[in-house]
Amino acid sequence: MRPSTTTALPGREYDALFAVLDDCAQATTLAEFKDLLMASLHERYRFPNTTFLTGATFRGAFRDPHPVTTGRITPIIDEYTSGWYADDMFATPQSYAALARTRAICHTSLRGLPSEAVTYLDRFLYRHRLRSASVLHLELAGHSHAMVGVFDDEDKGIAPERLASLGLLARQLSTFAQTLPGQVAPSWRAKLTPRQAQIGELVADGHTNDEIAATLTIGLDTVKKHVSAVLAATKSRNRVEFAKLVLTERLTPRT
Structure with a gap:
């Protein structure tokens, strides 16, 4: 390297x-x-x-x-x-x-x-x-x-x-x-754009729409549209259900 x-x-x-x-x-x-x-x-x-x-x-x-x-x-x-x-x-x-x-x-x-x-x-x-x-x-x-x-x-x-x-x-x-074995790729990202995946992480971490807009320097309406798209793409009924999906797709158990 x-x-x-x-x-x-x-x-x-x-x-x-x-x-x-x-x-x-x-x-x-x-x-x-x-x-x-x-x-x-x-x-x-x-x-x-x-x-x-x-x-x-x-x-x-x-x-x-x-x-x-x-x-x-x-x-x-x-x-x-x-x-x-x-x-x-x-x-x-x-x-x-x-x-x-x-x-x-x-x-x-x-x-x-x-x-x-x-x-x-x-x-x-x-x-x-x-x-x-x-x-x-x-x-x-x-x-x-x-x-x-x-x-x-x-x-x-x-x-x-x-x-x-x-x-x-x-x-x-x-x-x-990223080349090392023994890591599991989260599947929830598969149907999301890079921006949606970025916003999805922030949603899963408990950030509000206002906080996401401030962090990424984008409009609140844009955030709301992305969040709706993320929930729809992952078939999550709400933010809590989506957060559970993300946080259960973790790394493989450590040895």
Whole structure:
């Protein structure tokens, strides 16, 4: 795996990026890929505290009941999965829009977060002395999603050039991860256009029409038409029934 890009980055960033890609290229299954990526991020980038969460939708990934974790995240992950995941600042529409552009962001780049996300920062991350958080968004087979979290307890943050490097890394890792066996492609997308599938994910994640319109920067009437088309195409009687359809078509059980 080698990225094809004209983005100007320091040589050390390309060295680390290529090393991670080479490490992960040894994976033959998604489970192996998760473990190799976590180990490589630790060795190549010196990221000791990481998470790897997966789900059938963007927001659904944060509900992953079996995340892979390292470092100081491991002893607090049960607390996260018991309820804090719902307020994760990276599960917000702001994060969704930012990651669609760059694939890697730091929490400090998010503005106008809802009060629940601010509470998550103050009462969960900061309480556990995790002062900086970043995330990489990977696309898996069948349009499923992976969220790779990186956390720092020394308030160092991630430099802009490193964050740009991680965005390139996320794109390359997505391409590779989609080739791995053991993943089930959700079938609900089969009769939908790409835009309808995008809106369908947001509906399944519980977003209102107004929130979808704001997130995708499209008109409310356009959203309503797409939602109606999604429900009709998937033979769902309402949004709740559609959400159940989407969220039951998850990845195969992890080993």
